[in-house]
Amino acid sequence: MSRTLSPARERAQLPIGIFDSGVGGLTVLRAIATRLPAEQLLYLGDTARLPYGTKSAASVARYALQAAAHLVERGIKMLVVACNTASAVAMPALAAEFAPLPVIGVVEAGAEAAVRASRSGHIAVLATESTVRGGAYERAIRARRADARVFSQACSLFVALVEEGWTQGPLVEAVAREYLQPLLAEKTCDGLDCLVLGCTHFPLLSGTIRQVAGAEVTLVDSGETVAQAIADTLAQQLLLRAPGLRGAHRFLATDDAARFARVGSRFLGAEIALTDVEQVDL
Amino acid sequence: MSRTLSPARERAQLPIGIFDSGVGGLTVLRAIATRLPAEQLLYLGDTARLPYGTKSAASVARYALQAAAHLVERGIKMLVVACNTASAVAMPALAAEFAPLPVIGVVEAGAEAAVRASRSGHIAVLATESTVRGGAYERAIRARRADARVFSQACSLFVALVEEGWTQGPLVEAVAREYLQPLLAEKTCDGLDCLVLGCTHFPLLSGTIRQVAGAEVTLVDSGETVAQAIADTLAQQLLLRAPGLRGAHRFLATDDAARFARVGSRFLGAEIALTDVEQVDL
Structure with a gap:
């Protein structure tokens, strides 16, 4: 469906809508708030249906459209898809459905950052099962660097570890080693110099992942790149609020709102x- | 709502409806199929909304009613709630909504088996966060033995391990030790002699759990007890099929049906x- 928009100076006051399957996207919200402290942010976590990472592409796309529609109804000036899984499978559908509203996803931002960070072009993506299966990171990276070699690893247990609050220690290291060893050992990954944290939960494990991966590998967290892309787009469209x-x-x-506030505070790094x-019903 | 039922000899041919949030309940289906090979079984896994274990009681109850309504519409002679979380929060609502259809849940069956297995009356329940928070096992055990001491431990990571297919080895042991050590060490748990596997995923980890807990602790898996309760109820109501x-x-x-068949086969212990x-929409 197509919409007409109110004048830019009115629209500028509207919040940026951010949606995720749960609380993980709060790591993205944090990066946006740091980069753009003047902006109003409206975050929707679809906690009743999380995780998206093990669901089919069709279900994830349907959920993403419902969540986005709810934010659009409340009035937003831009939509940020903070969920990697939704970003991987639903970006074209979201952009078409809500045009001309600008829509920005974490996958494109992460791919952009990875291509800038990698010298060898050998890049590994750690993500959920759905994101890996969909191959969106691989496509987005190759679109930017045709000779890139992209290796993908589904790390479902990372999500559970972070939600349990277990983000460091021997157990987390053992899980990280289990997932990363094939990537680090395989001959095909020779020259691997960049690991994309392709799930918003994973930045909370970055200390352990960095330790297991070794110092020569750069970790890419798409939160900061997304924040930069948002700032650029808002500036171009004269939609930034006064600094x-x-x-x-x-x-x-x-x-449940109480559980969101409690678990979410850990991801935001500040009390909610x-x-x-x-609490809303989609 | 109240319903009138068709004569018992016609109803006996209908399937037993079994529902779970995902594939975990297939461990219960397996126990039922072993005990009652003549029975038709219709299983519904609400895989689009799993896991229930981290959702609020209100959401879980709503999902359970929708899932049960779908099975009832297709025609079943009995409803089995194979999901511990749903069984813990939604049994009274389900029984009232679908009366006079017999409804049997895994929590009551597990509590019954635990009280029979424990001499000391010191019983620990391993379950999901929601099941623990709801306290249903504790109530069900105390209703059967007033002086029982019930300890509960949420083990969210067990679910992720089983879904990843990691059911044994040092990593699984480390996770089991992390969860069980407080139970096994605490003075209050002195004389603990029974561990209830209060989530249908956990029987797949029973080897490791048994090893960490020690030989003096009996593990209770409610699948077999549920199968016995079903057999008794069907016999009483003359609803058994010819042997x-x-x-x-x-x-x-x-x-997604393909993912259900693939992951489910692991839980069923046989190819689906x-x-x-x-695939159905609720």
């Missing part, structure tokens, strides 16, 4: 007040 | 043909 302002952050969750969280 | 028959098994999943799986 002196301080933007409010509001949170929507499709499951229960009064800032609203 | 010479061989029952067909059909599977419904709310997400893709032609026996139908």
Whole structure:
């Protein structure tokens, strides 16, 4: 469906809509808030249906369209798909459905950063099962560097570890070694010099992942790259708020608000007040 | 809502409806099929919305009612709630909604088996976060033995391990030790002699759990107890099929059928043909 937009100076006051399957996208929100403190941010976590990472592409695309529609109804000036799985399978559908609203996804941003960070062009992507199966990172990286070699590894247990609050120690190292060893050992990965954290949960494990991967491998966290892409797009479209302002952050969750606030605080790295969280039905 | 039922001899030919949040309940289906090979079994896995274990009680109850309604519409003679989380929060609502259809849940069956297995009355329940938070096992065990001491431990990572296919080895042992050590060390757990596997995924880890817990602790898997309860109820109500028959098994999943067949085969311990799986929308 196509929409007409209100004038830019009115639209500039609207929040940036950010959506994710759960609380992981709060690592992206944090990067956006750091880069653009004046902006209002409206975050929707589809906690009732998480995780997206083990669901089919068709289900994930349907959920993403519903979540995005809810944010659009509330009024946003831009949509950020903070969920790698949704970004990998639903970006074209979202862009078509909500045009001319600008839509930015973490996969494109991560691919961009990886190509800039890698000298050898041998890049590994750690992600959920769905993201790996969909091959979106591989396509996005190759579109930017045709001779890139992209290796993908599904790391489902990383999500569970982070949600359990286990982000370091021997057990986390053992899991990281289990997933990374094939990538680091395989002859085909010779010259691997860049690891993309292709799931918003994974930055919380970056200490351990860095330690197992070794110092010669650069880790790419797409949060910061997304924040930069957002800043560029808003500036081009004259949609930035005045830099002196301080933007409010509001949170929507499709499951229990108290659990969202509690677990989410860990991902945000700051306390989320229960009064800032609203439970919604999609 | 109240329903009138067709005569018992017609109803006896209907399948037993079994529902779970995903594929874990197939360990229960297997126990039922072993005990009652003549029965037709219709299994519904709500794979599009799994896991239930980290969702709120209200969401889980709503999902359970939708799943049960779908099975009832297709025609079943009995409803088995194979999901511990749903069984813990939704049994009264399910029984009321679908009366006079008999409804049997894994929590009651597991509590019954635990009380029979434990001499000391010191019983630990390993389950998902929601099941532990709801306290249903504790209530069900105390209703059967008032002086029982019940300890509960949420083991979210066990679910992820089993779904990844990692069911033994040092990593699984390390996770099991992390969860069990507080139970085995605490003075309050003195005399602990029974561990209830309060999630249908956990029987696949029983080798490792048994090894970490030690030989003096009995493991209770509610699958077999549920199968016995079903056999008793069907016999009482004259709803058993003739013993010479061989029952067909059909599977419904709310997400991708191919993934259900693939992952489900591991839980069932036998191949699930893709032609026996139908994707449904709840």
